Amino acid sequence: MADQLIKVITKDEAFRAFAVDGTTLVQEAAEAHETSRLASVVLGRALLATEILAQAALKGEERLNVKMSGRGPIGQIVTEADTHGAVRGYVSNPNIEPIVNDDNQLNVAGAVGNNGSFQVTKFAPYSNPYIGQSIMVSGEIGDDFTYYLTHSEQIPSVVGVGVTMNPDDTVKAAGGFLIQALPGATDEQLVELNNKLQKMPALSTLLGNKKGPLAILDAVLGDKNYHELQAMTIGLAAEPDKEAYAKQLATLPSSEIQAMIDEDGGAEVRGKFSGKKHQFTAHELDIILQGVLKREAEEDKQADDSSDEK
Structure with a gap:
């Protein structure tokens, strides 16, 4: 029951x-x-x-x-x-x-x-x-x-x-x-x-x-x-899926994600509340990294444009 x-x-x-x-x-x-x-x-x-x-x-x-x-x-x-x-x-x-x-x-x-x-x-x-x-x-x-x-x-x-x-x-x-x-x-x-x-x-x-x-x-x-x-x-409570954790990783600076790839060859994410582990390979991290690099480049461009306007 x-x-x-x-x-x-x-x-x-x-x-x-x-x-x-x-x-x-x-x-x-x-x-x-x-x-x-x-x-x-x-x-x-x-x-x-x-x-x-x-x-x-x-x-x-x-x-x-x-x-x-x-x-x-x-x-x-x-x-x-x-x-x-x-x-x-x-x-x-x-x-x-x-x-x-x-x-x-x-x-x-x-x-x-x-x-x-x-x-x-x-x-x-x-x-x-x-x-x-x-x-x-x-x-x-x-x-x-x-x-x-x-x-x-x-x-x-x-x-x-x-x-x-x-x-x-x-x-x-x-x-x-x-x-x-x-x-x-x-x-x-x-x-x-x-x-x-x-x-x-x-x-x-x-x-x-x-x-x-x-x-x-x-x-x-x-x-x-x-x-x-x-x-x-x-x-x-329902356990967040791997995609949810990937989105969290995508909020990190590109330098931190690159370090996970270079130093550890991947990453393990463990939910504090669930206790469950999710593995990310170097390839999966690289896909996330490319998105982060694109975001950071857009942010830098917006910052430069704003500086030029001033």
């Missing part, structure tokens, strides 16, 4: 909630970036939280970028998502060695760190980007998204994300949720929600249920205590 995100509102209209099962997309991201066991968990949590945030915060053709710099050994974590269910991301150190806590469990917070910045940039057509910032408070990812929404966006929220690995380092289960209080929520309702959150089973247990994301919502909000508003398929 395809990965799915579900949006609901409680019957008393006190909360809206989002739940996601993203097991497949996290496994695909781990394979694309060749991540270690620990990096797969960190990247997976970040992808899931970003996808949920995008569905909660964006509309139309908007998109967002999240950068987490906790100053831990995994380095920077960068993710992006849009309103159509596409998400992508990467970590600076995808090969990080295992770090475990006292319970011999993977130490996500130790890998991410909690002494740095959390930044969300929202992009909208025909307007300047909006940048929101907060601090990293735990390095567990979900807590850091919660803190950002509550303190920077001033929206009482709870974000939970989890990734469970198989013994062979493939992804067993990956999912998460976001719950946000609506203006009519009372103190009593907030306390009741907190009690349910304290008692809810582990996400890995809930995701083993055939109900998928609905199992998470039932555990947090109460069985059938909500109206479903939307269900959508989610997945990794």
